[in-house]
Amino acid sequence: MQLDRIDRRILIKLQHNNRIANIDLAAEVGLSPPACLKRVKRLRDEGVIVGDKSLLNxxxxxxxxxxxxxxxxxxxxxxxxxxxxxxxxxxxxxxxxxxxxxxxxxxxxxxxxxxxxxxxxxxxxxxxxxxxxxxxxxxxxxxxxxxxxxxxxx
The missing domain is CATH 3.30.70.920 (Lrp/AsnC effector binding domain/regulation of amino acid metabolism (RAM) domain)
Incomplete structure (x- = not known):
């Protein structure tokens, strides 16, 4: 799978905070909320994003x-x-x-x-x-x- 500049920006933001609201994520990466949600779904479906966890001390x-x-x-x-x-x-x-x-x-x-x-x-x-x-x-x-x-x- 090829990751473009926007995919990488989405992944960087989600690695830092995966609880960010889609509307806020979309604004930070320069997409509309539906387009951002579609990209995140594709990243999950294609196995780039493999899970969401809470990190514990x-x-x-x-x-x-x-x-x-x-x-x-x-x-x-x-x-x-x-x-x-x-x-x-x-x-x-x-x-x-x-x-x-x-x-x-x-x-x-x-x-x-x-x-x-x-x-x-x-x-x-x-x-x-x-x-x-x-x-x-x-x-x-x-x-x-x-x-x-x-x-x-x-």
Whole structure:
């Protein structure tokens, strides 16, 4: 799908505030409200916009600990990777998962209340998976930047 200048402006505005009224969004991007609504619908229908979420402050809901976990699988096989991806999708402590290249196969972002909760996660999700060769955990000391917004190259 080709995104034109107006599509990109709509997406930038919606990334910043997806609760903006259509009439206000239309005015900010220079369209009539019906034309703007039609474009937003097309962006949703074509899968450019995949959802609308409320971003939560993890500390205020009790998830005070963020960990970055690198996972190396025992063997380089598609079925093993698929099984791991499926299990990660069912694991609420994992907020992000990336299949990566390099020394490790997956990078997980894990958010939990405390180290004991993380230990429970490790026993249940990592140590019980016999296809995992090893994993390495880094504890986040401070969040320097967190964004869900994507930049558009001009």
């Amino acid at each position: 993890p500390e205020l809901i009790g998830n005070k600990l963020t960990l970055i976990v690198s996972v190396e699988m025992d063997r380089d096989r598609g079925d093993i990777y698929q099984q791991f991806r499926k299990s990660v999708m069912q694991t609420p402590e994992v907020t992000q998962c990336y299949q990566i290249s390099g020394s490790y196969d997956f990078m997980l972002i894990v958010c939990v209340a405390d180290i004991q909760t993380y230990e429970t996660f490790v026993e249940r999700s990592l140590r019980s998976d016999f296809n995992i060769r090893k994993f390495h955990t880094a504890v986040c000391m401070r969040t320097v930047k967190f964004s869900t917004e994507y930049h558009f190259a001009e």
